[in-house]
Amino acid sequence: MAALRPCTLLLPVAALLFFCAAGFAVRFPDPPGAWLLSLAAVAAIAAPPLAALLRLFGPARWLAALALLSAFAFAVESLGVATGWPYGRFYYGEGLGPLLGGLVPYLLPVSYVPLVVGAVAAARHPRSRPLWTLRSAALLTLIDGVLDPGAALLGFWVWPGGGPYYGVPASNYLGWLLSGAVSSAVLVLLWPRGSPAPPALLDGTLLALAFWTGVAAFGGLALPAALGVALLAAFLARRAGIRGCARVTFLKKN
Template identity: 45%
Template sequence: MREAVERRLDALVREHRFEIAIVFPAVGAVLLLASAWNRLPASVSFDPYLILFGTLVMRLPLVAGLAPLVDRKAGVALLALTAYAFGIELLGVTTGWPYGEFTYLVELGPMLFGKVPAGLPVFFFPLVLNSYLLCVLLLGPRADRTRLRLPVVAAVVLWMDVVLDPAAVALGFWQYDAGGAYYGVPLSNYLGWVLSAVVAVALLDWGFDRADIRERLASCEFLLDDLVSFVVLWGVVNLAYGQLAPALAAAALGVALRRTDRFDFDVASVEPLRR
C-alpha cells in the first residue's frame, strides 16, 4: 500500500515538475502581492486555506522524494522536530524569546490555539530539509565530516531565513513589535534562528541515513525542486518590494542549485531536464 502511494506520488511530481516548481510559486507570488496591495476581493485576499493549499503543492517534490527514506528512526526525528517547531513558535509568540516580540497579522491556514499556524511544519521543515539536501550535494565527500556538515547546513538554514523573513514582513504575514534594521526584521530573529537551525539540523542528521540520502539524491532528479519554488516565490516578492539584499540572497541560492548540476530549465521548451 505505502509503496503504491509512493509510486503514484513520484509519477505525479515527475509529470508536473515545471508547473509545481515554477508556475505555482510564480502565480503564488502574484496572488500574495495582489492581496497585500488590495488588488483582490476581500473574500479571497490572503485566504488562509488557499495559502496552505499552495504551500502543500509546492512541498510535493520534497514529500515524494523523501517518503521512501522515512523509516521508524526518521519518523521519530520528524515528530520531535514537529514538537520543537510548535513549542519554539508558541514560546516566541507568547514571550518574544528567542526571535523577538512578533505578532501574526495573516492567518496562514488554521491557527493552533489562535496563535500559530497548525500547518507550521509544512512551512518550517523545508527550510531545514532543503538546506540539508543542498549541502550534501555541494559538499560531496566532505559532507561525511560532522564538524563541517552540521554548521554548514545550519548556516544555509539561516541564509534561507534571510530571504524569507523580510518578504513575509513586507507582505504583512507577521510583524516585529519593535521593527528591525534589516527590512523590519531585528537581529534577535536571526540569533533565535541560530538556535532553531542547530536543533533542527541535529535532529534530521540523527534521523536520516546519509548514505540513503545520497542514493536518493542520485536517483530522484526532483528532490530539490521545492528549493526552486522557494527561490522563485520569495525572490519575486523581495524584488517587488525593492528589497535587494534578500533578493540577492535568493539569487545566491539559485546559483547554488545550478552548481549541483541537476537542473536545466530549457526556456525554449519550458521543460525541466535532468542533465
C-alpha cells in the same frame, strides 16, 4: 527512448509559476480565503521533498523525523511568540490560517519542515555530521534572509519593534541559526549512514525560494531579492551536481 526527466522541465515551470504567483500576492495581499491559498501553496511545495524523504528514510524513520521536527517547530515558535526568545518579539497575522493556542499557525510544520529537508540535503557532508549540521543551519538562516522580509511585507507575521533589515531585527537571524542547528541535527542524526541525498529533497526549498524571491522582487526589497537569486542559483547547481537527477517522486518511469 528515455523519458524526459521532470527536473529538466517540471521544476523550472513550477518555479516560474510560484515566482509569478508572488506578484499576485504582493498586489493582492489579503484576498478572500487567503489562508486556503497559503495551504494549497505550502502543500504543493512540501509534496516533492517529503515524498523523496519517505523513499530515503522508510516509513518508521520518516514518521519519526516529521514528528520530531513538527514538535520542535511548534515549541520554538510558540516560545518565540510568547516570550520573544530566540527570535525577538513578533506575532503571526491571519494569512497563514488558524493559530494553535492563539500563537502559531497549524500550517507551520508543512512550511518549515521542507526547508529543513532542503537545507540538510544541500549542505550534506559525508564525513562530518557536526559540520553538516552547522552548514545546514547557516543555509537555513540565509534562506530566512529572503523569506522573512517578504513574509512581513505580506503580513504573515509582524515585528512590532521593527529592525534594520527591512523591518526584521538581527535577533531573528541569531534565533534561526540556533533553531536551524537543532532541527538540522535531528534530520542529520536520523539520516541513513552512507545514503546520498536524492535531488528531489531540494525541490521544496527551490519552489519556496522562487516564491519569496518573487515577493522580494515585486515588493521592492532589493537585498532579499538579490540573495534569493543567489540562493536559487546555488540550489540549482547543487541539484544538478547530485548524481542521477531523480524524477519527481509521484511520477513513475515508463
